[in-house]
Amino acid sequence: MRFSAVLMTVVSAATLGLAANSGTGDATFYEAGLGSCGIFNTDADFIVAVDPTTFDTFPGAGANPNANPICGKALTATGPDGKTVTVTVTDRCAGCAPGSIDLTPTAFQQLASLDVGRLHGVTWTLAA
Numbered sequence: 223m224r225f226s227a228v229l230m231t232v233v234s235a236a237t238l239g240l241a242a243n244s245g246t247g248d249a250t251f252y253e254a255g256l257g258s259c260g261i262f263n264t265d266a267d268f269i270v271a272v273d274p275t276t277f278d279t280f281p282g283a284g285a286n287p288n289a290n291p292i293c294g295k296a297l298t299a300t301g302p303d304g305k306t307v308t309v310t311v312t313d314r315c316a317g318c319a320p321g322s323i324d325l326t327p328t329a330f331q332q333l334a335s336l337d338v339g340r341l342h343g344v345t346w347t348l349a350a
Contacts, residue, residue, distance in 0.1 A: 243348045244347045245273070245320070245323075247323065248319070248323075248342055249301070249333060249341040250318075250340050251327045251336065252324045258277065258288075258312075258313050259288055259293035259312045260287075260288035261293070263312055263313075267326055268307065270312070271312070271314055272315060272323055273315055273320050273321060273322050274315070274316060276321075287314065295310070295311045296310060296311075297346050298346065298347050300345050301333035301341055302341070302342065305332060305333050307329050
């Protein structure tokens with residue numbers, strides 16, 4: 223019984239680690255400003271806000287979002303047609319569903335026209 227509890231803990235931790243490093247969901251765009259990482263950005267910057275689950279459960283995350291280890295990580299997003307964009311995590315998207323991301327307009331336009339508004343089936347991966 224003790225072995226299965228340890229095994230479940232190890233498997234759960236491994237699963238959480240994988241979930242925190244990649245995702246699939248929608249991509250939207252927003253007006254940049256002062257983000258959860260404590261960094262001020264503009265709409266011309268190639269940045270991203272990740273969903274609350276990814277941000278809050280990233281390994282090493284604590285009470286101070288400015289000190290979250292996900293801040294400053296490179297994230298590569300791929301749209302459903304294969305176009306890619308690499309951005310830097312500087313924010314938390316409170317309204318994003320798990321796996322979804324919010325990009326600056328400049329970054330979003332690398333995947334689709336702003337007229338699209340919401341792009342479905344976007345996959346992303348964080349750099350190691």
